[in-house]
Amino acid sequence: MTTETELLRAVAADLDDRDAWQVYLDWLLEREDPRAELCRLQMSLEDADDEREVKELNTQINSLIDQQGETWLTGVDALNLPVRWAMHRGVVGHVAGTPPALAANARKILAAAPLLMAIQVEAWRNNSDRDLAPLAGSPLLARAREITLHGDTKRLTGWHHLITPEVRSLELSSLSFAAEDLTALVAHPWPHLEALKFTGCSFNKHAIDPLAKLKAPKLVRFDLAAGHLGPSLGAVLAALPKLRYLRIPGNEINSEALALLRPKLGQLTYLDLRGNALAGPDIAPLLKAIPRVSVLKLGGNDLGTEAVEAIAAWPGAKRLTWLDVAFDSDRGAEALANSEHLSLALERLMLGMSRLTPAMEHALLDAPRLANARIYAGKLLGRKKRQAELAAATKAANKPKPKPRTM
8 A cells, every 4th residue: 555655755755746646636536635635726826827716725725724823833843943934735835934044954855855845935034144154055946836935025145046947936025126246146147937926125227127037938827016116117028928927017108018928929818908108099909919818917007998998899708707997978888788799708807897778787797698798897797686676676667557446
C-alpha cells in the first residue's frame, strides 16, 4: 500500500507536476482527510480568474484554516523559528519572514517544510530588512514558485538577489520603485514567470520603463492598479504580447497608450481598464482587438453613450460574463437592454452610478438576454421585486371581470 511519505516524496521530486499533486489529493480524499478539501480549493484558486470565484474560494479556504489551521501547523510552530507558516496546496508550504530571518533559517525551514513553494519576504521593519542581499543564493529561492514581497512604501536594495529561475508568480506590495530597481529585476530571464502583480506601489518618473525589457516568455497575467503611469505603461505592456489577464485600473491610460496596446490584446480573456482616461472613440477599435475577452471593465472612463452602443452592437459581447461600463443617458440602458449580442452568459452588469429612469430599470430587468445578470446602477436593481410586479400585473390582467348585474 502506498504511504503518504511515498506520495509526498513523489511530489517533492517535481513540485510542478500537477499529476503528482492530484494523486496525493486523491489519496487524501479516499481517507476523508480535511486537508484534501484545502488542497483542492487552493489548487482551484491558482487557476481562477473570475473575481466572484476567487472571493468564494478564499472564503472557503479561510473557513477551513480557521477550523483546522492551528492543528495543521502545530509541528512547525513548535520549532519557534522567527518566521510564520501557512498551508499551501494542503501541506505546510508557505513561509513568511524578513530577509535575514529567512536566510539564517533556510535549511531548518526546508527540513520542516520539504514541499515549500511559497515565500513571503517582509521588508518593513528597519533598514536592514529592506536589503535583499541576505537572500543571495538562498536554497529557499531555488525552491520558490510563488514570491510575495511586502514593504513599507520605501525603496529596497539588492533587487538582483531576488531573481530565481523557478518562480511562477511574483507579487510586489507597498514598495517604491526607481528605474534602477526594475532594471536590476529584469537583468536576467524569468523563464517560468506566469504572473506579475504590483499592489499599492509607487513609481518614480520612468521607473516602469525597464519592464519593457522583461524576458518572461510565459507571462500571461499582469496586475498593476492605481499607478498613474499613463502612456509609459502602454509602451511597457506592448512588449508583453502573450498576456491573457490584464488589470490596469487607475493608470491614466489614454488614447495614445491604448493605441500602443491594441495590437497585443488578441489573447486576452480578462481586461480591466476602469478609471483611466479613455474616450468614446477608443472603444470601437478596442472591441475589434479583444475577440476572446469574457470580462470587460471600462467603468470610470468618460466614454459617452456611443461607446455603450458600440458594446451592445459588438458580436463579441456574447462571450461576456462581466461587463462594467457607465453612461449618463437612457440611450445607453436602452442599447444594452435591446442588444442582440449580450447573452445569458452575462452574470454581472455594472453600470456605476448611471442615472436610470424607472422605465429603463424595468427595460434592463425585463430583457430576456440579461435574465441571469445581477445589475448594479448605484444599487442592485431589484429583480425579484420586478418579477413580483410583473406577476401581479399579469394576474390582474387575467382576472375575470365581474359580470354586470341584471335587474
